[in-house]
Amino acid sequence: MSAPLSEVVRLLRPRAVFANLISGKGNWAVRYSEFGQPSFCIVLEGGCVLSVDGHAPINLAIGDFVLLPTTPAFKISSHAPAPPIELDPQQVAGGVAELRYGEQRGHPDMRSLGGSFQFNEAGPAMLIALLPRVVHVQGSRRLTQLVQMVGEEVADRKPGNEFMLSRLVELMLVEAMRAASTENAPPGMLRGLGDERLVPALKHMHARIDHAWSVAQLAKTVAMSRSAFFERFTRLVGAAPMEYLLAWRMEIAKELLRKNDLTAAQIAERVGYASASAFSVAFSRHVGTPPGRYARSGEPD
Incomplete structure (x- = not known):
């Protein structure tokens, strides 16, 4: 049978955008404004405190993984309080090989690897609907390995780099979804x-x-x-079950329309409609634009 989580990730088509080593020493704090794209981080050494707006502060230790599906504004700091430095994530992302907080010399008290990614086609709404605002996973060896491999790929830029990064981020997403507490996830x-x-x-x-x-x-x-x-x-x-089924039929239909290698009648049959006209009515009502127009633009009106 089809694995629903794998299907979600396949439809999202994630691709890694950047990954940075991040370290800190002494008493330090930085506050990032809202980013809007999914981001992730894993602690490689030491620890720190993560305070996401609207969420209780989290003490992060070595091996802890965090995924923020929409990356709202947040503060990250040493355990000792310090005045935060304001940073724009759009300017920081991918700009340097290593980002250092606090004291610039000496062995850091905290080291982590963080990054973000985007989706090639589908928007992040599907991921947002599946996961809580903050996914915090402790002690996952597999997530540690996957994030470290993302960092290596970003640093090396070998042939096939984009393909490898997209596959690694897909695996990371599935592993994070598996590990996320379903009790804390929103209905979905x-x-x-x-x-x-x-x-x-x-x-x-x-x-x-x-x-x-x-x-x-x-x-x-x-x-x-x-x-x-x-x-x-x-x-x-x-x-409701039929509403859920309709939503998934429309997601599959959107993917097939973007590929543009099937007729409307063939797509209608693939997603459970007896005729192209019945499919067109359902698609237009659900997505907000006719199938033909969506196929040309890839977006609703």
Whole structure:
């Protein structure tokens, strides 16, 4: 069966933009303004305090991984308080090989590797809907290895660099989603995949997105009553089963339209519509622009 998380990452098509070594010594603090793009960081040595706007401060130690799906304004500092220096993430990103906070000489008290990425086609809304504002994972050897490999690729710039970076970021995203606490995630697929009762239904929907599913059929796959399944799915996933299925059909349709190698009738069949006209009506209503216009622009009106 199709793996829903892998499908999300495939649709997002992430690509790494930059990665920097970041270190600090003594008493220091920096405050970054809102960045808007996904960013990540892993602590390689020592520790620091991360304070994301609207979120309780987090003490980060060696091996801790943080993913910020939208990177709002935040402060990062030594454990001892210090007046923060204001920085613009747009100006700092990728500008230097190593970014040093606090005392500029001597062995740092803290070393980390941080970076950010963008999406080639789909916007970050899908990722935002899946994850909490701050994903904090402690002691993940696999995430440490993946982030370090991202840093090596950025530094070396060998042939095939862009391909390697995009694959590494995909793996990092899947690993972060696996490790994220589903209880803290907002209602969405991640919460649904954390619920053993709903997993078979979600996998069926993604594996056969062209099938004319009904709530009764999906409830049967998880051995629940129709009403109990509908309530549980809607509460955890944040949308009724048919609304969720429609949204995924439209995401798949948008990807196929961007590729521009299938007719409208073929795309309609792939995503479960009996005719191109029925698909066009559903797509226009959901996306806000007709399929043909979307295929030419890649964006809704």
